[in-house]
Amino acid sequence: MRRARLDRVWWLVTPGNPLKDTGRLPSMAERMDNARQLARHPRMIVTDLEARLRTRYTIDLIRRLTRMRPNVRFVLVIGADNWATIHRWGDWREIVETVPVVVVDRPGASLKALNSPAARTFARYRIDASDAACIASLKPPAWVFLTGRRSPLSSTELRRNRRDTRTGTESPAAESAV
Structure with a gap:
């Protein structure tokens, strides 16, 4: 949020990733x-907007939001693990051509993300991390790869840690998070 100078971040809790098995999701x-317990910042809003709007794919949500709020400059913030596989998402090129993208580095995903089909396809639209503060004002396609302190925890691991905390058992992921 700070490096990209975003006014706020919407933490989208999705009904379920179409590329993953969602049968065991809480x-x-x-x-x-x-998510609210983790998002302890007044400008980070946890929302179930995708479920309420009944959008299944990211592109559907982006289309709706840009129609509903044409004066808002939306930016997609995703992890490097997702950037590495965004080419598998529905209408992925349109996503990148509709909103600027902030790619946040994730452990083990850096090389895959930076050599992904999306990174190669939109290589000439990548801006330097030192210019991240202007990303929201750029006309898409535009993307930036941000590195910094990284957490190895995934949403799956966070859910597992929460379960382990409730049952009183300790997990290796919980130890690494300390």
Whole structure:
């Protein structure tokens, strides 16, 4: 948020990733509650907007939001692990051509992300991390790769840690998070 000079970040708790098995996901209410506990910043808003708008794919949400709020400059913030596989998303090129993208480095995903089909396709639209503060004002396509302190935890690991905390057992992921 700070480096990209974003006014706020919407933490989208999705109904479920179409590319993953969602059968064992906790309820939306539980995932919303968990995200709120992690998002301890007044300008970070945890929302179930995708479920409420009934959008299944990111591009559908982006289309709706840009129509509903044409004067808002939306920016997609995703992890490097997602940037590495965004070419598998529905209408992925349109996503990158509609909103600027901030790619946040993730452990083990740097090389895959920077050599991904999306990174190669949009290589000439990548801006230097030192210019990240202007990303929201750029006409898409535009993307930036941000590095910094990284957490190895995924949403799956965070849910596992929460379960382990409730049952009183300790998990290796919980130890690495300390």
